[in-house]
Amino acid sequence: MAAKRKPKDAQRQWRQVDLHLHTPASADFQEQDVTYLDILQKAEMRGLDVVAFTDHNTIAGYAAMLADVEQLELLERLGRLRPDERRRLDEYRRLRQKVLVLPAFEFTATFGFHILGVFPEAVSVREIEHILLTLNIPASKLDAGSGEVGATTDVLTAYRVIDEAGGLVVAAHANSTHGVATIGALSGQTKIAYTQDEHLHALEVTDLEHKGRRATSAFFNGSKPEYPRRMHCIQGSDSHRLVRDLKNAKNLGVGDRVTEVLLPEVSFRALKELFLSKDFARSRPYRPTQAPFDHIRAAREEGPNIVQSFHQGYSQRGGRLHTIITDVCAFANTNGGTIYVGLPKDTKARAVGVDNASKAVETLRNAVQRMITPSLDVSVDVQETEGAKVVRLIVPRGADVPYAIEDNKVYVRDEAETNLAVRDEIVQLVRRNPKMATLTPAPQAAPSGEPVRASEAGALANGVVEPPRTGVEVVATEERGGIKYHTMRDLRNGSIVQNVTRKSARKLWHYAISQHESQPVDMKQVAWRGDVGMLEGAKRAGKVRFDLVQRMSDGRLRVYYGVTEDGIHGEWKKVVGLEE
Numbered sequence: 001m002a003a004k005r006k007p008k009d010a011q012r013q014w015r016q017v018d019l020h021l022h023t024p025a026s027a028d029f030q031e032q033d034v035t036y037l038d039i040l041q042k043a044e045m046r047g048l049d050v051v052a053f054t055d056h057n058t059i060a061g062y063a064a065m066l067a068d069v070e071q072l073e074l075l076e077r078l079g080r081l082r083p084d085e086r087r088r089l090d091e092y093r094r095l096r097q098k099v100l101v102l103p104a105f106e107f108t109a110t111f112g113f114h115i116l117g118v119f120p121e122a123v124s125v126r127e128i129e130h131i132l133l134t135l136n137i138p139a140s141k142l143d144a145g146s147g148e149v150g151a152t153t154d155v156l157t158a159y160r161v162i163d164e165a166g167g168l169v170v171a172a173h174a175n176s177t178h179g180v181a182t183i184g185a186l187s188g189q190t191k192i193a194y195t196q197d198e199h200l201h202a203l204e205v206t207d208l209e210h211k212g213r214r215a216t217s218a219f220f221n222g223s224k225p226e227y228p229r230r231m232h233c234i235q236g237s238d239s240h241r242l243v244r245d246l247k248n249a250k251n252l253g254v255g256d257r258v259t260e261v262l263l264p265e266v267s268f269r270a271l272k273e274l275f276l277s278k279d280f281a282r283s284r285p286y287r288p289t290q291a292p293f294d295h296i297r298a299a300r301e302e303g304p305n306i307v308q309s310f311h312q313g314y315s316q317r318g319g320r321l322h323t324i325i326t327d328v329c330a331f332a333n334t335n336g337g338t339i340y341v342g343l344p345k346d347t348k349a350r351a352v353g354v355d356n357a358s359k360a361v362e363t364l365r366n367a368v369q370r371m372i373t374p375s376l377d378v379s380v381d382v383q384e385t386e387g388a389k390v391v392r393l394i395v396p397r398g399a400d401v402p403y404a405i406e407d408n409k410v411y412v413r414d415e416a417e418t419n420l421a422v423r424d425e426i427v428q429l430v431r432r433n434p435k436m437a438t439l440t441p442a443p444q445a446a447p448s449g450e451p452v453r454a455s456e457a458g459a460l461a462n463g464v465v466e467p468p469r470t471g472v473e474v475v476a477t478e479e480r481g482g483i484k485y486h487t488m489r490d491l492r493n494g495s496i497v498q499n500v501t502r503k504s505a506r507k508l509w510h511y512a513i514s515q516h517e518s519q520p521v522d523m524k525q526v527a528w529r530g531d532v533g534m535l536e537g538a539k540r541a542g543k544v545r546f547d548l549v550q551r552m553s554d555g556r557l558r559v560y561y562g563v564t565e566d567g568i569h570g571e572w573k574k575v576v577g578l579e580e
Contacts, residue, residue: 012262015049016286017271018255019104019118019170020204020236023053025061026145030241030251036065037088039254040095042242046255047288049266052104052118054172056147057137059128062103066125068092100266103128106172107135107162108147109155113180113194114172116204116236117162120268131165155180159199168272171195173238174203175216181205188569192226201275202232208259208285209293211301213565221280222307224566225469225492228335228397230307232275234259235285258286260293278336278394281383296340296385296392300347303542304416306492307337312344312352314360314391324364324393325371326411326418332376332398333421333429334413340383342390353388360391368393373407374400402429414490415470415564416542419506424497465532467491468548470567471560472508474516486513491560491567511540512561521549521557529575535559537576546576 022029023039043051055061072089075081081089104118105128119128129142136152153161162169171194174181180194181203195203205216212218222230236259237252245251262282263270274282284293299308309327313320324339331337341364342354354360365380379394402410402421410421410429421429467473468491475496476487487498488509502513526533526549535547540562548560568578 012264012282014260014292015263015266016047016255016258017050017234017261018043018046018048018237018239018258019050019052019102019168019234020054020106020116020172020238021051021254022055022106022238022240023061023064025053025058025064025143026055026240028056028147028240029145030245034242036061036068037091037095038242040092040099040101042254043099044095046258048099048255048258050100050102050271051254052102052116054104054106054116054118055145056106057108057132057141057149057152058143058145059103059105059125059132060143060145062101063125065101069096100268102268105132106147107132107137107152107158108149108178109152109158112178113155114147114178115155115158115162116168116170116172117158117165118168118170118268119166123166127165131161131167134161155194156197156199159197163199163201168202168268168275169200170202170204170234171200172204172236173206175205175207181216181219188226195220195231196227196229200231201272202234204236205233206235206257208233208235209287211298213302218302221302222335222337223302223305226569230278230280230336232280232283234283258288260284260286278396279379280338281392294385296343296351296383296390299338299340300343303347304345306413306415307331307335309337309339309416309418310343310345311339311341314341314354314364321363321367323418325367325405326409327413328368328376328378328393328395329372329403329405329409330411330413330418331395332372332403333401333411334397336397337395337413339393339395340390341393342388343385351386351388351390353390357382357389357391364391364393371405373404376403399433400435401433402426414506414508415492417507422497422500422504424499425495428495464553465550465571466569467550467558468546468560468563468567468572469569471545471548471563472512473558473560474512477516484513484517486516488512491563508562515547515561516559521559523557527575529571532571532575534575548572548575 024032024034053062069092072085075085076089102118103123104116107115107117109115132142135158137149141149159169171180173179181191203220207216217233220227220231222228235257237255237257239252239254241251241253243253244256261274281295284295287293304310311320311324314324327339343351361380361382368378376398381392382389383392404410410426411418412421412425471491473489473491474486475489478485483501486500487496488500489496500509502510505513526535531551533549535549537546543564545562545564548563550558568576
């Protein structure tokens with residue numbers, strides 16, 4: 001029986017968790033004389049509140065710890081405990097009251113990808129063994145603790161089986177060896193599937209403290225068009241020994257790489273609730289000797305994008321409140337996002353905060369309820385950064401689109417800008433709403449979003465490079481009454497918008513139309529690499545943007561304007577000098 005834990009104060013507190021610890025039950029554990037009591041004592045010394053024993057394809061380590069405790073308890077009931085055994089039992093009881101130990105395993109899926117399955121204390125060893133057998137771990141290797149177990153189960157099936165069994169599903173060291181997000185290990189579509197699946201709860205990464213666009217957590221923050229689901233990112237020690245190896249610093253010990261989580265209590269339930277939530281500020285890398293990680297500071301360093309925006313104030317004077325609400329509307333209609341109030345747009349300036357935080361929360365919450373139609377559940381709370389209190393609004397990706405302000409003004413998010421939606425964008429939103437089942441379905445589209453032409457369907461299936469994933473394309477142009485009307489494709493989501501003029505176009509669209517109308521592509525000016533090439537690369541609107549060209553099999557040229565680095569993939573990386 002697991003020791004009962006006393007309920008803690010319901011007020012949230014930061015807790016330290018390490019959900020990736022191996023024990024002597026793993027065949028590659030490096031210190032075979034280490035005991036399970038040693039591991040718990042080291043966890044206490046490192047200040048850990050929650051640990052998980054994640055041996056390779058087995059629950060044998062956790063089972064051995066329970067068996068040790070049960071044997072000591074049996075001797076206690078029989079009155080046969082020796083003094084040294086009494087001390088061990090008392091120490092087990094004390095430590096298991098202080099540190100929550102969760103049963104878990106590190107599963108080796110097909111092609112060698114590693115997945116952590118973490119379970120509540122109430123799940124028995126036999127139940128977890130049954131899960132491992134369901135995942136095709138051979139019965140003969142159920143206690144071996146080996147990372148090599150032959151053909152097992154594919155990644156997506158493993159996610160589903162563990163989730164449906166009530167477990168927490170974490171992609172182990174996702175950006176490193178045997179990780180599902182390792183650079184170059186997978187094709188784009190497979191990598192998307194392996195990191196965006198609904199049964200996956202978190203990604204464990206080894207660079208959680210890294211900053212900038214190349215950090216793994218930045219790649220999965222919801223801003224990438226092909227990875228729209230924002231993922232919780234954590235770190236774990238992946239320890240195969242008690243203490244760090246002085247000869248090889250990569251061989252970590254217990255608690256050497258820890259995640260800090262904001263929980264109302266120390267329990268599996270509270271932990272899983274966190275990873276099911278959309279609150280990404282409740283986990284952070286633990287820094288024992290440094291100032292706590294500041295999520296808001298990190299967000300400001302990333303700057304405004306498709307899933308986050310910043311506002312210095314919220315007063316009605318000057319239209320600040322209205323601007324915030326338009327962002328709420330745009331995020332709900334696009335991909336959800338986070339809005340911070342009390343922060344200058346200049347990331348180098350200190351946070352100013354809000355004067356009366358509770359009043360600001362009430363004002364913003366009431367404004368959302370009053371101005372957004374239909375009703376939208378937006379989380380509004382207070383956060384601290386740099387000694388200032390700021391208001392945070394977490395906006396979900398809306399299920400009842402299109403959302404509007406004052407009943408008739410529909411806004412969408414385009415990169416770092418909020419804009420009024422044009423007619424065809426509103427049509428796209430209506431089609432996205434499952435309640436609108438009687439509407440005519442959108443035409444079948446190619447991967448780029450354009451209706452499939454008979455001449456292109458075969459080409460796309462025969463290895464033609466897919467278009468970039470950001471920027472815009474002028475698909476067609478016709479002139480009526482002396483005015484040119486353009487059909488535009490948004491490369492981020494593939495949506496087609498018709499009847500756009502140079503006068504009505506917003507910033508990037510206006511640039512694309514201007515170039516299209518006044519500067520037809522001269523093939524001699526294109527830096528070709530096969531059938532794809534770069535026309536121009538320059539910094540515009542605070543970002544480096546590329547104008548790219550693709551030559552189709554029928555001789556047509558497709559021009560992609562304003563492509564940012566987020567949208568560059570595959571062969572396009574070589575074209576613009578961003579080699580894999």
